Amino acid sequence: MRLAARETLIGFRRAxxxxxxxxxxxxxxxxxxxxxxxxALNLRSALQQVExxxxxxxxxxxxASPEAIANAMEIIGTYPEVARVEYVSPEQALERAxxxxxxxxxxxxxxxxxASLDIRLRDGHRDPATVExxxxxxxxxxxxxxxxxxxxxxxxxxxIRNVATAAGIILxxxxxxxxxxxISATIRMAxxxxxxxxxxxxxxxxxxxFIRRPFLIEGFIKGIAGGALALLLTWVASRVISQxxxxxxxxxxxxxxxxxxxxxxxxxxxxxxxxxxxxRKVS
Amino acid sequence: MIRFANVYKEYPRxxxxxxxxxxxxxxxxxxxxxxxxxxxxxxILKLIYMDELPTRGDVWVSGTRSRGVKRREISxxxxxxxxxxxxxxxxxxxxxxxxxxxxLEVIDVPPDKIxxxxxxxxxxxxxxxxxxxxxxxxxGGEQQRVAIARALANDPFVLVADEPTGNLDDRAxxxxxxxxxxxxAGGTAVIMATHNLDLVKRSDCRVLEINRGQxxxxxxxxxxxxxxxxx
Numbered sequence: 001m002r003l004a005a006r007e008t009l010i011g012f013r014r015a016x017x018x019x020x021x022x023x024x025x026x027x028x029x030x031x032x033x034x035x036x037x038x039x040a041l042n043l044r045s046a047l048q049q050v051e052x053x054x055x056x057x058x059x060x061x062x063x064a065s066p067e068a069i070a071n072a073m074e075i076i077g078t079y080p081e082v083a084r085v086e087y088v089s090p091e092q093a094l095e096r097a098x099x100x101x102x103x104x105x106x107x108x109x110x111x112x113x114x115a116s117l118d119i120r121l122r123d124g125h126r127d128p129a130t131v132e133x134x135x136x137x138x139x140x141x142x143x144x145x146x147x148x149x150x151x152x153x154x155x156x157x158x159x160i161r162n163v164a165t166a167a168g169i170i171l172x173x174x175x176x177x178x179x180x181x182x183i184s185a186t187i188r189m190a191x192x193x194x195x196x197x198x199x200x201x202x203x204x205x206x207x208x209x210f211i212r213r214p215f216l217i218e219g220f221i222k223g224i225a226g227g228a229l230a231l232l233l234t235w236v237a238s239r240v241i242s243q244x245x246x247x248x249x250x251x252x253x254x255x256x257x258x259x260x261x262x263x264x265x266x267x268x269x270x271x272x273x274x275x276x277x278x279x280r281k282v283s
Numbered sequence: 284m285i286r287f288a289n290v291y292k293e294y295p296r297x298x299x300x301x302x303x304x305x306x307x308x309x310x311x312x313x314x315x316x317x318x319x320x321x322x323x324x325x326x327i328l329k330l331i332y333m334d335e336l337p338t339r340g341d342v343w344v345s346g347t348r349s350r351g352v353k354r355r356e357i358s359x360x361x362x363x364x365x366x367x368x369x370x371x372x373x374x375x376x377x378x379x380x381x382x383x384x385x386x387l388e389v390i391d392v393p394p395d396k397i398x399x400x401x402x403x404x405x406x407x408x409x410x411x412x413x414x415x416x417x418x419x420x421x422x423g424g425e426q427q428r429v430a431i432a433r434a435l436a437n438d439p440f441v442l443v444a445d446e447p448t449g450n451l452d453d454r455a456x457x458x459x460x461x462x463x464x465x466x467x468a469g470g471t472a473v474i475m476a477t478h479n480l481d482l483v484k485r486s487d488c489r490v491l492e493i494n495r496g497q498x499x500x501x502x503x504x505x506x507x508x509x510x511x512x513x514x
Contacts, residue, residue: 003388197385200372203332204437205362206389208354283334 007197007214008221014193018186019222025182026226026266027233029175030259034234034251036168041255042248043161056119056135056149064115064143072141073117081125081134086118114145128155176266183222183270187215191278198282208279215275216268223267227260234259284310284472285331285441290340292326292496300326302496303340308474310440313467315483316476318493324476327493328445331474332366333357345440362390365434365442365471369449371426373418379429380405380414386436404432408462424455431462441472448479456482 012019060069073085088096093113119138121130135147191198201211231251238248251259285308292301301323308314316324329335330342333352342349347360373382380401387397405411408428410421418426427447434442444463448456460482467473477483483490492500 002394196372197374200374200385201389202358203361203366203372204386204389204433205358205360207358210389210391 004210004213004217007194008217011190011194011214011218012221015186015190018189019218022179022183022186022219022222022267022270023226023229025175025179026223026263027229029172029179029266030227030230030263031233032175033168033172033262034230034259035237036164036171037255038234038238038248038251039164040161040168041251043157043164045249047157047161056121056131056138056147058117058119058135058138058141058144059146059148060115060117061143061145062114068141068143069117072143076117076119076138079134079137081121081130082119083122084120086120088116088118090115117144128158176262179226179266180270180273183219183267184274187219187271187274188278190215190218191275191282195282198279202282208276211279212272212275215271215279219267219269219271220264221267223264223270224260225263226267227263230263231256231259284308284345285474286341286343287327287330288341288343290330290337290342292323292330292335293338300496301330301337304493304496304498305340306491306498306501308441308472311467311470311472313464313473313486313488314475315486315488315490316474316493317478317480317483317490318499320478322493323496324493325445326496328366328443328474328476331441331443332361332364362437363440365431365437365439367427367430367434367442367444367447369446371418371423371430371450373426373429373433375418378415378417379410379421382418382429383433383436386433390437400436401432404435407435408432422455423451424458427451427455427459428462431459431466435466435471439471441474442466444473444475446476446478448477448482460486 069087073087076082076085090113093116097113117138119134121134125134131149135149138144139147198211235250238250242248287304287306290301290304291299293299304323304327316327318324326335330337330349331344333342333344333347333349336342336349336352344360345363347356374385377385383401383404384397387400388394392400402411402414405414408431410425410428410432413421413425418429421429427450431442431447442463447463448459451459456479463473463475464486490500490502491498
């Protein structure tokens with residue numbers, strides 16, 4: 001293993017440009033993937049925040065009887081998706097409107113807003129389909145005049161997030177394939193640069209696996225380096241966006257480690273694809 | 284120990300290199316392979332260390348048969364034989380001792396054993412004082428001694444030498460040849476391809492002469508036949 005590590009270092013020293021080329025391609029492939037992942041990640045956390053605020057508000061007709069309302073609240077409360085049902089009287093609605101919309105506080109008058117049932121959903125039940133199905137059920141009560149929920153824009157956010165994730169995966173895979181191809185091409189040159197060592201290794205009885213080992217280690221190190229560079233680039237991009245456009249969230253430790261692992265996989269696969277064939281060419 | 288049985292070797296571009304070659308080399312023998320350039324000497328040596336395999340026929344080297352041999356078996360075989368070339372094949376960016384140690388490192392000999400072994404080998408080939416020199420700082424004869432030390436690193440049962448004195452002057456040639464004789468005296472068989480007929484004539488070693496891919500003279504056969512001829 002010591003020898004393999006030393007041979008790896010020699011490989012880097014002999015062909016610094018090739019190593020830099022491999023590392024850069026891995027970095028760019030992961031950077032492309034990383035940028036889209038960042039978009040998906042930020043949309044996801046935005047969605048989570050929005051979702052936690054998702055409420056279904058059923059407006060009630062003026063002469064709804066208190067018993068009917070209490071009865072309906074009990075029924076709605078038993079739905080598995082529902083976390084809480086709250087009755088908001090016209091006075092409370094007015095108060096809330098005045099607090100939330102300070103600049104219009106003088107416009108609102110008593111009796112201006114109807115009473116409502118505010119329904120909050122449980123975690124994991126706030127996707128557009130569930131929201132809509134609960135809203136439909138609430139609408140069926142005769143004294144419910146109208147039901148409001150942010151269905152459209154929740155659905156839109158979901159679509160954007162899915163598109164960003166898919167685009168990230170497709171672009172990332174395309175770049176990863178390019179990185180694998182470039183790395184396997186650079187292996188050919190790396191093998192040629194070390195042809196003498198390889199032929200001597202063969203002569204004294206080194207196995208093929210032993211000869212391949214330094215190249216695989218080299219691929220692994222290049223992959224990790226490429227992954228780290230991609231993380232750095234993504235971090236810079238996220239800082240720039242945060243500073244000039246909109247506050248963004250960066251990968252946590254787990255996602256960052258996944259990025260490094262992705263780099264390592266690209267590096268090792270790229271090397272493994274061609275090293276066996278190339279090493280056999282050296283007599 | 285080494286046996287060629289009706290061996291043919293053909294190359295796609297240059298055609299037949301060996302034509303029905305049969306001979307055997309016993310334990311501890313010293314054998315010269317002679318013959319003009321292109322006669323097939325190098326092909327025979329490559330077949331011994333299984334860098335190449337016969338087109339037809341069989342080569343046995345210490346129990347390993349060429350037919351159906353696996354790459355791993357070839358690696359294991361090479362750990363038991365040593366090879367030296369006319370052009371030394373040293374690693375120019377490593378010291379003499381690193382060159383010799385390399386042969387031991389690649390077969391996973393523990394590092395603490397390597398140091399002692401390398402120093403013994405360099406003493407054996409008379410280069411103990413040049414351990415930290417680089418190959419380019421040595422004469423041709425000295426470089427060949429390094430290559431021989433490397434070939435001896437895994438205590439081979441046979442040393443295969445392809446024109447080891449081809450690039451050396453007379454004095455260095457004599458020195459390297461004497462070293463090979465000493466190694467042979469220690470029990471290691473030596474098979475040496477050479478153009479140097481003086482060297483061959485001055486010694487009493489077995490000679491296999493190759494011409495146009497065939498064994499045209501084997502001094503061992505000749506010796507066996509002599510009693511029949513002389514009444």
